[in-house]
Amino acid sequence: MPLQSRNKMIPKIARWLQLTSQQTSIIGIIFQLQENKLPTNPVVIEREYFKETKGFIQKSNLFTQLRILQEKGVIMKTENSQYLLNLRGIQEVIYAKKKELAQEMDEITNFASDTQAFFEKYIKPNSISVTYLTEAELYKQLVFYLKNASAFYIGCDFPQYAYSFALCNSAQEAAYIETLTDKIHDSSFSLFCLSPYRTEALQHRLQKKYKNRELIKEELQEILAITKKKTIQNKNIDLRKTPTPFNFALIENDEEGDALFMFLKNSNGLTSGGIFINSYETIKQTKQHFLSLMTTTVSLKEDGDFPKEQDHLLLSLSEDKPKKLIAFDVNRIFTQNHTTVELANLMGKQKEVLEFIIRQIEGTLSMQEAIIESAKLLKGLKVSDIKAFIPNLRLIDNVKAGIKELKDNGYYLVAISSGFSQIVTPICKELGIDEIYCNVLDEKKGIITGEVAEKNVLHDDVKYYIVKYIMERYSIPEEGSIGVGDGYSDIPMLKATETRICFNPSKKMIQLYKEKDPCITYLVEGQDFKGVVKTILSLGKPREIQGDQIKMSKSKKSKSKSKD
Numbered sequence: 001m002p003l004q005s006r007n008k009m010i011p012k013i014a015r016w017l018q019l020t021s022q023q024t025s026i027i028g029i030i031f032q033l034q035e036n037k038l039p040t041n042p043v044v045i046e047r048e049y050f051k052e053t054k055g056f057i058q059k060s061n062l063f064t065q066l067r068i069l070q071e072k073g074v075i076m077k078t079e080n081s082q083y084l085l086n087l088r089g090i091q092e093v094i095y096a097k098k099k100e101l102a103q104e105m106d107e108i109t110n111f112a113s114d115t116q117a118f119f120e121k122y123i124k125p126n127s128i129s130v131t132y133l134t135e136a137e138l139y140k141q142l143v144f145y146l147k148n149a150s151a152f153y154i155g156c157d158f159p160q161y162a163y164s165f166a167l168c169n170s171a172q173e174a175a176y177i178e179t180l181t182d183k184i185h186d187s188s189f190s191l192f193c194l195s196p197y198r199t200e201a202l203q204h205r206l207q208k209k210y211k212n213r214e215l216i217k218e219e220l221q222e223i224l225a226i227t228k229k230k231t232i233q234n235k236n237i238d239l240r241k242t243p244t245p246f247n248f249a250l251i252e253n254d255e256e257g258d259a260l261f262m263f264l265k266n267s268n269g270l271t272s273g274g275i276f277i278n279s280y281e282t283i284k285q286t287k288q289h290f291l292s293l294m295t296t297t298v299s300l301k302e303d304g305d306f307p308k309e310q311d312h313l314l315l316s317l318s319e320d321k322p323k324k325l326i327a328f329d330v331n332r333i334f335t336q337n338h339t340t341v342e343l344a345n346l347m348g349k350q351k352e353v354l355e356f357i358i359r360q361i362e363g364t365l366s367m368q369e370a371i372i373e374s375a376k377l378l379k380g381l382k383v384s385d386i387k388a389f390i391p392n393l394r395l396i397d398n399v400k401a402g403i404k405e406l407k408d409n410g411y412y413l414v415a416i417s418s419g420f421s422q423i424v425t426p427i428c429k430e431l432g433i434d435e436i437y438c439n440v441l442d443e444k445k446g447i448i449t450g451e452v453a454e455k456n457v458l459h460d461d462v463k464y465y466i467v468k469y470i471m472e473r474y475s476i477p478e479e480g481s482i483g484v485g486d487g488y489s490d491i492p493m494l495k496a497t498e499t500r501i502c503f504n505p506s507k508k509m510i511q512l513y514k515e516k517d518p519c520i521t522y523l524v525e526g527q528d529f530k531g532v533v534k535t536i537l538s539l540g541k542p543r544e545i546q547g548d549q550i551k552m553s554k555s556k557k558s559k560s561k562s563k564d
Contacts, residue, residue, distance in 0.1 A: 138274035139172035162227035322412030330417035379450025467496035
């Protein structure tokens, strides 16, 4: 085959097989060596790789890529350590992909019909132009708008500009990634990206491509390294980490007009299609909202501290992934006083904040309102003063020993708090909590500004979805899950679990328990964490535990669970 024809054909085959650029070069070299009847052992491949790409490839990386290509069925290894193209394997991969695409098209066709019927029923004629797009059409449209775009606003689970062809589910998505990668090197183009930097969708992609856990880990490390390198080195990229996912992508295009693309995801978090909205007012409002969020999130480029999300991913891939979950509130569960009151005390404003907290606990003020108002009172507080105070914070009796005992019994512990990260996170890390979710006070030059992004506020209902999100991430069943809270605002979190423990309860919660409300399974009074541990470890043994400060009993919850 002439060199020119080979150079055109190999990239096409690589896209069909979803290979990385490095893997594409390797199979191209093997093809050329086979065609010229030359040896195809690793030494020769490494030498030819340097000639072909003008770059070195480490031996360990070469063997990893050869192993991946074998796993894919693209090449095979002979007894004398020669690597040859596996024609039958390539044909099988392409046939399987063709069959998979046919099945997906059937699903998309059905979904498109349902989506169109929905919009015809609920969207007023001529108000907003809404078009459903299949996955292929979605990426095709994105490429069209991106080519002439000056700015791209996108909310995504994980920055896609680090994806290789191997992670693309279709040729159209590969074209989109390729176009985006080219655009970020254009000095006149700007990319604004909001991302929770979570790897769940990436996990599904990797598991779909590779069955071997070790290969998944290696590929993940490479993707994270590429993301960090591209983000820090490229001046056109503004990547911000946000505590919540944003399921929309916004493109601004002066020549073709503004366009809004909403990605539709399947149960694995992978794109199955999208919705295209051509409405100037909708785009304008969305973009302004997006830009306001950019000011309240963490800039990864400025901080240079990329989160180690692979820890959660590798845990979910592990044989030792968590099987039992306990979700805790933090204030008055781990600490004797409310952490936000403690912060206010540093400024002499504890009475004002305490009023908000009490009203929130008793259910007369929404958590969201209490958080926003409390943050305003903390304006001017020095972050250094918070750090200096943390060692003096009073914890609930026996909480450290209790947390250790629960972890020793195989429980995966998650803290979900309305408090602020500057004080909640250090406490939970010291106790050994596995995952921490809380609000973040905005700070500039080491001073609290008094603001917290309203859309980022972790309030009552969000607690419920965080628990469900963790269960889904690690495939933890609701059966056996436990929630521990103290106040009215913890009810959504408690309802997300099977066993609902109210510890150090507020008056409102005691009243609900006496009324046999199904949101409380057990009531544990007092301020000794031993009561919580005893309650949890005695589950399945119906009895009452009495102590000097502990009073625990079980409410009748039969036939009422469905009301939640």
